[in-house]
Amino acid sequence: MNAMSDAGLRVLSYSEAIREAMAIAMEADPTVILMGEDIGVYGGAFQVTLDLVDRFGKDRVMDTPISELGGAGVAVGAALTGLKPIYEFQFSDFAMLAMEQIVNQAAKLRYMLGGEASVPVVFRLPSGSGTGAAAQHSQSIEAWFGHVPGLKVLQPATPEDAKGMLLAALADPDPVMIFEHKLLYKMKGPVPEGSYHTPIGKALVRRAGTDVTIVAGSIMVHRALEAAEKLAAEGINAEVIDLRSIRPIDHETILASVRKTGRLMVVYEGVKAFGVGAEISAMVAESDAFDYLDAPILRLGAADAPVPYNPDLERAAVPQVDTIEAAARRLARREV
Amino acid sequence: MTAAEAISADNRPFAIRTYAPAQLREALRRMYLIRRFEEGAEDSYMRGLIHGTMHLSIGQEASAMATCMELTDADKITSTHRGHGHCIAKGADVGRMFAEFFGKETGYCHGRGGSMHIADVRTGNLGANGIVGGGLPIAVGAALTAKRLGRDDVTVCFFGDGANNEGAFHEALNMAAVWKLPVVFVCENNRYGMSTPAAYATAVRNIADRAVAYAMPGVTVDGNDFSAVAEAVHIAVARARAGEGPSLVENLTYRWRGHSKSDRNRYRTKEEIEEWMARDPIARFRAELIAHGILDEAGADAIAADAVATVEAGIAFAKDSPSPAVTDVTRYVYAES
Numbered sequence: 001m002n003a004m005s006d007a008g009l010r011v012l013s014y015s016e017a018i019r020e021a022m023a024i025a026m027e028a029d030p031t032v033i034l035m036g037e038d039i040g041v042y043g044g045a046f047q048v049t050l051d052l053v054d055r056f057g058k059d060r061v062m063d064t065p066i067s068e069l070g071g072a073g074v075a076v077g078a079a080l081t082g083l084k085p086i087y088e089f090q091f092s093d094f095a096m097l098a099m100e101q102i103v104n105q106a107a108k109l110r111y112m113l114g115g116e117a118s119v120p121v122v123f124r125l126p127s128g129s130g131t132g133a134a135a136q137h138s139q140s141i142e143a144w145f146g147h148v149p150g151l152k153v154l155q156p157a158t159p160e161d162a163k164g165m166l167l168a169a170l171a172d173p174d175p176v177m178i179f180e181h182k183l184l185y186k187m188k189g190p191v192p193e194g195s196y197h198t199p200i201g202k203a204l205v206r207r208a209g210t211d212v213t214i215v216a217g218s219i220m221v222h223r224a225l226e227a228a229e230k231l232a233a234e235g236i237n238a239e240v241i242d243l244r245s246i247r248p249i250d251h252e253t254i255l256a257s258v259r260k261t262g263r264l265m266v267v268y269e270g271v272k273a274f275g276v277g278a279e280i281s282a283m284v285a286e287s288d289a290f291d292y293l294d295a296p297i298l299r300l301g302a303a304d305a306p307v308p309y310n311p312d313l314e315r316a317a318v319p320q321v322d323t324i325e326a327a328a329r330r331l332a333r334r335e336v
Numbered sequence: 337m338t339a340a341e342a343i344s345a346d347n348r349p350f351a352i353r354t355y356a357p358a359q360l361r362e363a364l365r366r367m368y369l370i371r372r373f374e375e376g377a378e379d380s381y382m383r384g385l386i387h388g389t390m391h392l393s394i395g396q397e398a399s400a401m402a403t404c405m406e407l408t409d410a411d412k413i414t415s416t417h418r419g420h421g422h423c424i425a426k427g428a429d430v431g432r433m434f435a436e437f438f439g440k441e442t443g444y445c446h447g448r449g450g451s452m453h454i455a456d457v458r459t460g461n462l463g464a465n466g467i468v469g470g471g472l473p474i475a476v477g478a479a480l481t482a483k484r485l486g487r488d489d490v491t492v493c494f495f496g497d498g499a500n501n502e503g504a505f506h507e508a509l510n511m512a513a514v515w516k517l518p519v520v521f522v523c524e525n526n527r528y529g530m531s532t533p534a535a536y537a538t539a540v541r542n543i544a545d546r547a548v549a550y551a552m553p554g555v556t557v558d559g560n561d562f563s564a565v566a567e568a569v570h571i572a573v574a575r576a577r578a579g580e581g582p583s584l585v586e587n588l589t590y591r592w593r594g595h596s597k598s599d600r601n602r603y604r605t606k607e608e609i610e611e612w613m614a615r616d617p618i619a620r621f622r623a624e625l626i627a628h629g630i631l632d633e634a635g636a637d638a639i640a641a642d643a644v645a646t647v648e649a650g651i652a653f654a655k656d657s658p659s660p661a662v663t664d665v666t667r668y669v670y671a672e673s
């Protein structure tokens with residue numbers, strides 16, 4: 001039996017929601033296959049595929065050797081020719097071993113072939129820090145892929161979006177990368193039954209406000225919402241936008257909010273420099289919304305360092321509720 | 337009888353006839369130390385003193401120790417995510433290792449790296465690695481340095497059965513071979529890469545068979561037999577030092593514990609684990625040393641007790657050590673001027 005939310009909706013965890021999306025897609029479409037390291041009996045490094053191998057068999061839930069370049073590339077080739085593979089990286093960090101196939105091949109094939117080819121592959125990438133796994137297992141590299149025309153780059157913050165984005169990605173004719181946050185896998189939330197699509201490229205206002213706009217993605221949405229609640233007690237009313245999609249990016253939702261609040265802060269887990277915040281800040285600075293700004297734009301990203309192992313350093317390296325709260329307060333009071 | 341005839345007539349195990357008793361006793365001590373260190377780490381993890389994850393090599397101690405028998409501090413190793421054994425075998429201090437686990441400033445990586453990144457430059461350990469296969473090309477680079485600078489040190493590259501399917505493995509072996517570099521590739525085939533059987537993931541039967549493709553010698557040995565490993569690595573190291581190029585040694589072994597702290601062991605049976613536990617490499621080496629009069633039961637017990645005391649002292653040192661300052665989070669990203 002499933003738990004119910006306050007609104008009477010069924011409640012699932014983020015990983016259950018992703019699993020349900022995969023099962024729905026596999027039931028509906030025999031060309032959907034799963035590939036990845038230890039996604040079979042082990043159930044995936046984060047137990048996301050869990051029992052899918054029992055339900056769909058080893059021919060559709062394929063354990064790959066530890067060969068990210070090859071595995072991702074095989075998924076690209078299969079997508080090019082009629083299958084719809086979902087390739088799971090054990091950690092988003094290992095996508096670096098497959099950069100060639102993702103960036104040189106998957107992203108560019110349609111264009112290089114003048115629109116004659118399609119690569120409907122989906123990459124799932126467990127991401128982010130907070131697990132004590134140190135520098136090579138904790139990165140947030142989603143912005144890198146934002147720089148690549150031909151890719152779509154998503155970041156679900158809730159179980160509902162995790163399911164809806166995966167189903168939308170599978171229906172999309174182009175390569176889609178979904179960065180799932182490791183700390184969110186156990187998070188529970190209402191999830192609609194059946195098939196539905198979370199629109200790709202649409203941000204969502206998670207909390208309406210008037211004083212300052214906080215744009216965040218993935219786990220930072222939850223930290224920003226928590227910070228916003230604390231600020232509300234002091235009379236600072238923050239609007240929190242869940243970016244959801246890094247590429248394509250939803251300009252209009254952000255610009256509309258900035259025109260309203262006159263203050264913009266971007267919060268993300270990737271390294272601050274050259275990150276999602278740079279793109280959004282520049283986009284606002286280049287638009288009419290610039291005239292509405294009452295204060296400089298503020299970016300809150302990770303420290304200029306690899307993710308450290310020591311838990312206190314690890315926490316200090318990325319934005320937390322208290323740092324978001326303090327920064328938003330300074331911005332609202334124009335102390336920046 | 338000449339000395340050479342005496343050696344060939346000597347049918348004692350390779351290690352016994354090759355190494356001095358003191359060296360053999362030290363090898364046993366380090367094997368106990370590896371075992372107790374990892375048990376201590378596991379225990380600390382259970383008590384919540386260590387965060388993150390860790391990969392234990394319990395059951396694989398002979399592979400680590402016998403491989404390092406003839407290596408000096410000038411010789412290099414590259415290690416893996418399952419690297420505590422390599423680190424201790426190469427001579428690291430368990431206090432500083434524990435301190436790293438506890439995220440302390442006195443740790444080998446000043447608390448920045450944790451279990452998966454321990455390195456000890458002083459003893460030639462270039463580091464564990466969070467990336468499967470990440471150490472393979474680095475080992476070849478270290479061997480290139482030795483060759484270019486005219487030094488006779490060698491590099492031993494540890495990696496797992498899973499790593500042999502990464503492109504880095506193939507690229508590294510090929511380059512080591514074409515440039516005849518002094519590197520010894522040591523595959524610790526513990527039958528699984530996480531949950532994936534080597535027999536499923538790897539096209540060849542023995543990983544050492546891959547050596548043929550890169551025109552280097554390849555040999556598969558019982559990785560729980562100290563002497564078998566020591567002899568195979570001895571030959572490979574001698575070849576490397578003589579400038580004849582790389583070799584591939586495959587140690588067949590088994591990890592008793594799960595892959596990491598989140599393993600439900602669904603891919604193997606309890607019987608299989610027990611069968612391998614009965615082939616304990618430490619008990620086997622200890623019995624061999626006693627049988628050949630290198631030490632007696634009391635001597636072996638004293639060595640085992642010494643390992644326990646060293647681990648306890650190491651944990652105490654780690655607990656008492658200071659944490660890095662949070663304001664130093666960006667320290668060590670670049671060289672300090």
Ligand SMILES: Cc1ncc(C[n+]2csc(CCOP(=O)(O)OP(=O)(O)O)c2C)c(N)n1
Pocket residue numbers: 037066068090094097391417418466467468469495496497498499500526528529530595
């Ligand atoms: C490039 C890369 N892919 C996947 C992983 C996740 N991972 C860590 S260890 C491991 C299994 C490695 O197997 P093997 O090489 O046999 O070493 P063992 O763990 O058995 O010692 C996997 C898949 C990783 N760390 N790096």
Ligand SMILES: [Mg+2]
Pocket residue numbers: 496497498524525526527528529530
């Ligand atoms: Mg293995």
